[in-house]
Amino acid sequence: xxxxxxxxxxxxxxxxxxxxxxxxxxxxxxxxxxxxxxxxxxxxxxxxxxxxxxxxxxxxxxxxxxxxxxxxxxxxxxxxxxxxxxxxxxxxxxxxxxxxxxxxxxxxxxxxxxxxxxxxxxxxxxxxxxxxxxxxxxxxxxxxxxxxxxxxxxxxxxxxxxxxxxxxxxxxxxxxxxxxxxxxxxxxxxxxxxxxxxxxxxxxxxxxxxxxxxxxxxxxxxxxxxxxxxxxxxxxxxxxxxxxxxxxxxxxxxxxxxxxxxxxxxxxxxxxxxxxxxxxxxxxxxxxxxxxxxxxxxxxxxxxxxxxxxxxxxxxxxxxxxxx
Amino acid sequence: xxxxxxxxxxxxxxxxxxxxxxxxxxxxxxxxxxxxxxxxxxxxxxxxxxxxxxxxxxxxxxxxxxxxxxxxxxxxxxxxxxxxxxxxxxxxxxxxxxxxxxxxxxxxxxxxxxxxxxxxxxxxxxxxxxxxxxxxxxxxxxxxxxxxxxxxxxxxxxxxxxxxxxxxxxxxxxxxxxxxxxxxxxxxxxxxxxxxxxxxxxxxxxxxxxxxxxxxxxxxxxxxxxxxxxxxxxxxxxxxxxxxxxxxxxxxxxxxxxxxxxxxxxxxxxxxxxxxxxxxxxxxxxxxxxxxxxxxxxxxxxxxxx
Numbered sequence: 001x002x003x004x005x006x007x008x009x010x011x012x013x014x015x016x017x018x019x020x021x022x023x024x025x026x027x028x029x030x031x032x033x034x035x036x037x038x039x040x041x042x043x044x045x046x047x048x049x050x051x052x053x054x055x056x057x058x059x060x061x062x063x064x065x066x067x068x069x070x071x072x073x074x075x076x077x078x079x080x081x082x083x084x085x086x087x088x089x090x091x092x093x094x095x096x097x098x099x100x101x102x103x104x105x106x107x108x109x110x111x112x113x114x115x116x117x118x119x120x121x122x123x124x125x126x127x128x129x130x131x132x133x134x135x136x137x138x139x140x141x142x143x144x145x146x147x148x149x150x151x152x153x154x155x156x157x158x159x160x161x162x163x164x165x166x167x168x169x170x171x172x173x174x175x176x177x178x179x180x181x182x183x184x185x186x187x188x189x190x191x192x193x194x195x196x197x198x199x200x201x202x203x204x205x206x207x208x209x210x211x212x213x214x215x216x217x218x219x220x221x222x223x224x225x226x227x228x229x230x231x232x233x234x235x236x237x238x239x240x241x242x243x244x245x246x247x248x249x250x251x252x253x254x255x256x257x258x259x260x261x262x263x264x265x266x267x268x269x270x271x272x273x274x275x276x277x278x279x280x281x282x283x284x285x286x287x288x289x290x291x292x293x294x295x296x297x298x299x300x301x302x303x304x305x306x307x308x309x310x311x312x313x314x315x316x317x318x319x320x321x322x323x324x
Numbered sequence: 325x326x327x328x329x330x331x332x333x334x335x336x337x338x339x340x341x342x343x344x345x346x347x348x349x350x351x352x353x354x355x356x357x358x359x360x361x362x363x364x365x366x367x368x369x370x371x372x373x374x375x376x377x378x379x380x381x382x383x384x385x386x387x388x389x390x391x392x393x394x395x396x397x398x399x400x401x402x403x404x405x406x407x408x409x410x411x412x413x414x415x416x417x418x419x420x421x422x423x424x425x426x427x428x429x430x431x432x433x434x435x436x437x438x439x440x441x442x443x444x445x446x447x448x449x450x451x452x453x454x455x456x457x458x459x460x461x462x463x464x465x466x467x468x469x470x471x472x473x474x475x476x477x478x479x480x481x482x483x484x485x486x487x488x489x490x491x492x493x494x495x496x497x498x499x500x501x502x503x504x505x506x507x508x509x510x511x512x513x514x515x516x517x518x519x520x521x522x523x524x525x526x527x528x529x530x531x532x533x534x535x536x537x538x539x540x541x542x543x544x545x546x547x548x549x550x551x552x553x554x555x556x557x558x559x560x561x562x563x564x565x566x567x568x569x570x571x572x573x574x575x576x577x578x579x580x581x582x583x584x585x586x587x588x589x590x591x592x593x594x595x596x597x598x599x600x601x602x603x604x605x606x607x608x609x610x611x612x613x614x615x616x617x618x619x620x621x622x623x624x625x626x627x628x629x630x
Contacts, residue, residue: 057418119615123622126361126417130557131618134611137550141607147600254550258425265422295437301429308423309411 004320008273012183015280019175031171032243037283038178039239044263044275045185046232051261052270053198054225055205056121060132061260063116063139064109064230066252068237070143071105073155073247080158098163098177101238109234110227117226121219133254140252154248161242168242178239182276185232190272192228201225233260266307268316277315328462333583334576339468341575342475346530347552348559348567349482350523356499356562357519358413363424364404365527365552366545367431372397372528373535373544374435377444386449390532397528398521400431405520413516428546436542443539446532471533478526479568486564495519499562551578554614560627569625574610581606 015038022030043065050056078085078094085092095101120131144152159169166173192198204211204218211218241247250256259282267278285303289296311318351365375396380389404427412420448467455463486492494515497505506512531545538544555574559566586602593601617625 051418057421059421119619123618126355126561127557127618127622127624129361129417129421130553131615133550134554134557134614138608138611141611142604145600145604145607254546261418261422262425265418269418295433297429297433298437301426301433304426304429305408305423308415308419308426309408312419 002320004271004273004316007316007320011273011276011280015179015276019172023172028171031175033283033287035171035175035178035243036240037280038175038182039236039243040260040263040279040283041276042178042182042185042239043233043236043260044267044279045182045189046229046234046236047260048229048264048269048275049189049192049232050226050229051264052274053193053201053205054222054229056222056226056229057129057261058132058226058229059129059254059257059261060116060134060136061230061233062136062252062254062256064113064233065237065240065256065260066139066143066247066249067109067112068105068234068239069241069247069251070149070155070237071108071234072101072161072238072241073157074149075101075104076157076161077149077155096159096161098161098168098242101161101242102235105234105238106231109237110231112234113227113230114223116230117223121222121226133257136252136254136257140249140254143249143252150248152249154246154250157241157245157247160245174243178243181235181239185235186272186276193272197221197224262304266304266314268314271314271316271320274314274316281315328460329583331458331460331462332464333580335464335468335472337576337579338572339471339475339575340579341572342472342479343530343534344548344551344555344575345475345568345571346478346526346533347548348555348571349478349564350526351552352556352559352562352564352567353495353519354523355556357495358516360409360413361417361420361424362409363421363549364427364431365523366549367428368397368401368524368527368545369531369548370431370435370542370545371400372531373446373540374439374444375528376532376535377446377540378439380446381444386452386536389446390529393528393532394525395528397531398525401524401527402517402521405517409520410513410516432542439542441542443541446536446540448536467536474529474533478529482564491518551610554610557624558614558617560624563624563626566624566626573613577610577613578606581609585609 015034019031019034022028022034043061046064047058047061050058050061075085075094076096079096080094083094085094116132116135120128120135123131143149149155160174162168163177166177168174168177193202200211200216201221201224204216204221208218211221237251240251263278263282264275265278266281267276268274285300286296289299293299307314347365347369350368351362354360354362354365372393376389376393379392380386383389408423408427412423452467452470454466456466456469458464484492486495494505494510497510498512498515498519502512530548534548535544551574552571555570556567557570558573559568559570582603585606586599589598589602589605621627
């Protein structure tokens with residue numbers, strides 16, 4: 001058993017060391033693989049804010065992942081076809097600039113999370129799980145029937161979007177962008193958990209009626225957590241679409257929502273680094289088991305069952321002492 | 325637009341509705357009695373369809389195929405109940421969602437491994453195929469009418485089972501207070517396995533019946549599973565009556581919306597735009613309906629107040 005802080009630093013160090021090693025031995029594929037893990041981790045860190053701190057089991061976080069993806073896809077599509085995004089009330093052009101795309105992705109997923117949260121948080125328990133699942137399906141079917149942006153086939157973007165001062169087509173530089181964002185969000189998450197808001201949210205998860213008697217509104221606390229959570233996952237979606245230079249309705253699918261939950265649980269729910277470890281472990285398993293057998297989902301399912309039944313607390317729970 | 329088209333579409337909606345009811349009945353019983361949210365219910369639907377296709381291919385008998393579907397799904401259901409699900413009753417919903425999600429992965433890949441990735445086909449037997457003439461000169465496929473009939477009969481049997489039999493009394497008592505009925509000498513563990521097997525057999529039957537209209541393939545269960553979730557959320561979790569009403573509402577909304585919304589939009593939009601807007605909205609209609617019902621009644625139409 002090692003202290004959790006060391007584990008956190010160790011994992012982040014490993015996430016930097018592996019791509020640098022891959023750069024030295026000239027294995028760009030490994031850099032891309034780690035970038036994929038980092039982006040999944042960002043999505044899962046987002047979910048962990050709602051799930052770990054707020055106790056909100058959202059089976060619809062693919063909504064925000066997909067909105068982020070489509071924000072990138074739509075903006076870049078209009079930029080590469082030189083068509084205006086909208087002509088009314090004033091002309092809006094597409095863009096190939098990452099910071100602008102991130103801003104749009106975060107804003108739209110924040111709005112979506114606010115709307116979905118306002119409706120879904122009226123329910124709790126199993127109804128909450130199902131209504132978030134239903135919202136996910138709603139966006140999924142909408143994206144399939146939205147012929148203007150590729151419908152079922154999705155949208156391909158020819159060249160990865162740009163970031164001022166960097167060459168994003170170079171795998172290691174794109175990795176650096178994603179990793180920096182992950183670190184920033186992890187820092188924000190750590191601050192949030194220790195802030196008065198985080199403590200109140202924690203209390204609202206455990207004993208909502210006591211929080212209410214203190215004059216705080218559990219509904220509002222959970223809503224804020226859900227919105228922050230959706231915004232972070234939306235940002236991850238924009239990065240994921242940029243990584244693949246492709247966005248399709250699959251990003252909205254409920255399997256995607258399930259996978260984001262798996263990242264969190266595999267690593268350890270409510271632990272800062274849990275989602276990062278979970279996402280990295282998932283990408284490793286996907287790569288390794290996928291190479292061993294065409295039917296690797298059977299093994300993934302068995303591992304997941306084992307974690308749920310016997311290793312509550314995930315990988316972090318197995319190797320690290322709680323805050324100490 | 326003719327009255328015949330409307331009646332045909334209403335019948336199609338009813339047919340989808342009763343098939344959803346077969347799925348939703350099991351889900352809602354399992355949730356009501358055991359407090360378990362079972363994502364793997366769609367896998368049991370798939371198991372039923374594959375068992376039916378395999379048996380029909382080997383023997384040529386449609387009836388045997390249906391029996392095989394129910395038996396295979398029930399056996400698979402009992403197996404996962406005893407090995408996995410039993411350990412989940414005391415856990416929270418998050419664990420249940422994940423463990424049953426893991427079961428979906430295992431079932432889907434397992435079936436793909438055994439049967440391959442290509443869809444199988446299950447044929448409607450001669451004595452059930454072809455159209456029948458309904459009053460008013462409507463030609464409607466006999467098989468779909470049979471599906472509606474089977475759904476109604478199963479609904480009636482389930483109602484009789486839960487309201488009129490000793491087992492039904494135990495099931496309803498289990499929903500209210502599982503410790504008390506255990507203290508009264510009912511073997512609660514066997515009761516749970518039995519309820520799970522009944523739910524699984526119904527899902528398997530639905531899979532086999534629908535498999536004869538559509539193709540039998542891996543992943544066929546999940547879209548139906550999500551529709552069945554919508555059904556039980558609308559109807560109120562734990563209520564058979566709610567599942568029946570909810571299933572008919574969802575079946576009719578989905579079918580009629582898909583046909584009539586594009587035509588409705590054609591009244592004030594140009595045809596191409598009307599078709600795409602209408603069909604986009606139609607595919608979202610049941611989820612919008614579910615959202616609206618939950619805002620109005622957060623525990624569904626027939627759910628108990630939390």
